[in-house]
Amino acid sequence: MSNEAFQLLSRGGVAFNKSKSDFQLFKRQKPTTPKNSVIAQPNAGELPAELDFFKSTRSSSSTGKRKAASRQQSTEEKRRRVDDMDVDEDENEDKEDAAQRLTEASVKARKTSHRVTAKGKNVPSHVNTFDELKKYSISSHLYANLVSSGYVEPTGIQSHCMPILLEERDLVAISPTGTGKTLAYLLPIFSLLSVPTSTLIASSSTSTGVRAVVVVPTRELAHQIHNECLKLAQGRKWKIVLFSKATANALSQKEARDKVDIIISTPLRLVAALQEGILDLSNVRHLVLDEADRLMDNEFMEQIQEILGSCRHKNLRKALFSATLPANAEKMAMDMLDDPIRIVVGLKDTPLPLIQQSLTYVADDSSKLPSLLTYFAQTYNPPVLVFVSTQTRATSLAEELILNNIPNIDSLHAGMTQKEREDSLSRMRKGESWVMVTTEVMARGMDFRGVREVINYDFPTTIQSYVHRIGRTGRAGREGKAVTFFTDDDAPCLKMIANVILQSGFSVPDWILKLPKPSKMKRKQMGKTKRPDSVNPARKVGRRDAIKKRDMILGSKRRTVNTTNSYAGINSD
Numbered sequence: 001m002s003n004e005a006f007q008l009l010s011r012g013g014v015a016f017n018k019s020k021s022d023f024q025l026f027k028r029q030k031p032t033t034p035k036n037s038v039i040a041q042p043n044a045g046e047l048p049a050e051l052d053f054f055k056s057t058r059s060s061s062s063t064g065k066r067k068a069a070s071r072q073q074s075t076e077e078k079r080r081r082v083d084d085m086d087v088d089e090d091e092n093e094d095k096e097d098a099a100q101r102l103t104e105a106s107v108k109a110r111k112t113s114h115r116v117t118a119k120g121k122n123v124p125s126h127v128n129t130f131d132e133l134k135k136y137s138i139s140s141h142l143y144a145n146l147v148s149s150g151y152v153e154p155t156g157i158q159s160h161c162m163p164i165l166l167e168e169r170d171l172v173a174i175s176p177t178g179t180g181k182t183l184a185y186l187l188p189i190f191s192l193l194s195v196p197t198s199t200l201i202a203s204s205s206t207s208t209g210v211r212a213v214v215v216v217p218t219r220e221l222a223h224q225i226h227n228e229c230l231k232l233a234q235g236r237k238w239k240i241v242l243f244s245k246a247t248a249n250a251l252s253q254k255e256a257r258d259k260v261d262i263i264i265s266t267p268l269r270l271v272a273a274l275q276e277g278i279l280d281l282s283n284v285r286h287l288v289l290d291e292a293d294r295l296m297d298n299e300f301m302e303q304i305q306e307i308l309g310s311c312r313h314k315n316l317r318k319a320l321f322s323a324t325l326p327a328n329a330e331k332m333a334m335d336m337l338d339d340p341i342r343i344v345v346g347l348k349d350t351p352l353p354l355i356q357q358s359l360t361y362v363a364d365d366s367s368k369l370p371s372l373l374t375y376f377a378q379t380y381n382p383p384v385l386v387f388v389s390t391q392t393r394a395t396s397l398a399e400e401l402i403l404n405n406i407p408n409i410d411s412l413h414a415g416m417t418q419k420e421r422e423d424s425l426s427r428m429r430k431g432e433s434w435v436m437v438t439t440e441v442m443a444r445g446m447d448f449r450g451v452r453e454v455i456n457y458d459f460p461t462t463i464q465s466y467v468h469r470i471g472r473t474g475r476a477g478r479e480g481k482a483v484t485f486f487t488d489d490d491a492p493c494l495k496m497i498a499n500v501i502l503q504s505g506f507s508v509p510d511w512i513l514k515l516p517k518p519s520k521m522k523r524k525q526m527g528k529t530k531r532p533d534s535v536n537p538a539r540k541v542g543r544r545d546a547i548k549k550r551d552m553i554l555g556s557k558r559r560t561v562n563t564t565n566s567y568a569g570i571n572s573d
C-alpha cells in the first residue's frame, strides 16, 4: 500500500472521498490470523442485503466469496438461526439466553425480510435517496454541502431517521457502529434551524440563544462531531461551538451567547456552565444524546437530567442515538421522550459482519505481552487499536511495545493532558501512529476510517464495550478485523462475548457456548477484576534502564514522521 493511500485512509475528517475507490486499494489484502487463535472464521463473503449498510459487498472480492463458500454452510446455518429470531419483540432479551436458543435447533422459523424495525405512532416513510428529502424543504445550500462532503446515498439509519427528525418527532435510534448516525441527526438539525442566528438577528427575528445541543461522552468525540458540523455549515455564518472551559468563558457575555446556533459538548462541561449561570438552554429546540446508553449510565445520568431540565422550550425535540442500548437504558430513554419513534437497524447490540472476529486464548495476564509481540512479529495492517482496561496499563503496554522495537507506538487515555490527547489523535489521523494503545475513552464514536485491526488486550466486560471497541474498525462499509485475548480469569464473560460473535455470523467452539451461565455476582466481580498496573511484572527497571527507556520513548516519538514513509513495507500484501 502506498504511503499516500495510508494517509488518505487514516486521515478521517473533511477531505475523505466516500466513493470508496480508496477502500478498493485494499481489496486483495488477505487478513492474517495469529497462530494461537482458537477461533478465526472469516465472514461469509456476501452480506445479506439488509445488513449491507454501505452496499459494500458490491466491491468484495470473488476470492473472498469462494473461500467463504466452503465454510458457509455451518456459519450460514447459525446466522440464519439468528436471523430467524424475533428481533422486533425480543431484542431486550439476555444475549446468553438468545444464544442458548441458537444452539438448540428448536428456534421458530421466521424470515426477517426487513432489517429495520420501527415502532411508534405515524412513523414517517423512509427515503431511498437524499433527493427524496426535498419535500422537507432542505436548502440547496445544505444539499451542496452534503454533496461536496462526498455523501451520495443515505445509509439505512439515515434513510429512516432523517424524515422522522425532519417531521420533528422524538426518536430513539439504534444502528451498528460506523453506519453514519452522526449525519442522520446533523442534517435534520441544520435543515430545521434553517438559517444561522446571526442572520435572524440581522432580520430582527425574535428568539435568540442556543438552538441545538449535541451531548456526547468524550471530548474527542465532541471534537469529531464539531468537524462534521463544519462540513455542513460551509459558506454560511453558522456559529457552532465545541464547548470547553475556554469557549464557556467566551460565552459568558450574553451578546456572544445569543449568536450561538449549535453546541457540541460533554455533559460535565455543559453542566458546569449551567451551574455557573453562564449558559442558558431555554431556547434549545433540538437536543441529541449521542452514545445514549453511555450517557444514561450512573456516571452521567445526573448531569443528563440537569441538561434535560434546562432545555425548557415548548418545542424541544429530543433524539437518542447509539449502536447499543440495553433494556434498562432503553426504558429510561423512552421515558424521556414524547410520543417517540424507535428505529433499530440490523440486530441490536451486534457488530457488523464486515468485522472478522476471533478469540485468542492467552492463559494468563503475563502471557498477553508475548502473545501481542508475536502478533506484531507477523504481518499486520496498521493502524491497529489496542484496548486495555486502565490508564496505567495503557502507558505500561505502550512503553513495552516501544522497548520491543514495535514501530510508531502511541497511547491515548483520560489521564493524559488535553494537549497530549490532541497530539495523539492528530498523529493517528496523519498516519504517524501505527499502533495506538488506548482505553475505553476511544471505544465509542471515534471514526478513524483507516483502522483495519482492533485488539482487545484486556477482555471487555460488557457486550456494549465489546461492540463499540471493535466497531472502531469496519467503518463505512470497509472490512476490519478484531482479535480478543482471553485468559482463564475472563471465563465469566467469555460466553457472553462468544454469543455476540456467533450472532454476527462467525463460528465459536461449542465448549465456550456450553460454559455455564455465570451468576450476576460473578459478572460484576469480573468487571472489577484488578489487573496489575504493569503489563510486564518481570521487568525490573533500574536507573540505567529507566534512562534508556525514556530515551527510547522520546526517540520513537521523533522518528514517527520519518518511519511513516516506510509504511508500505510493513503493510505489503
Ligand SMILES: Nc1ncnc2c1ncn2[C@@H]1O[C@H](COP(=O)(O)OP(=O)(O)OP(=O)(O)O)[C@@H](O)[C@H]1O
Binding pocket: 018, 150, 151, 152, 153, 154, 155, 158, 175, 176, 177, 178, 179, 180, 181, 182, 183, 322, 323, 444, 445, 446, 447, 449, 471, 475, 476
Ligand atoms: N451516506 C453516507 N455515505 C458514505 N459514507 C458515510 C455516509 N454517512 C456517513 N458516512 C461515513 O461513515 C463513517 C461513520 O459515520 P459515523 O461516525 O457517523 O458512524 P456512527 O454510526 O455514528 O458510528 P459509532 O456508532 O461508532 O459512533 C464516517 O466516516 C462518515 O463520514
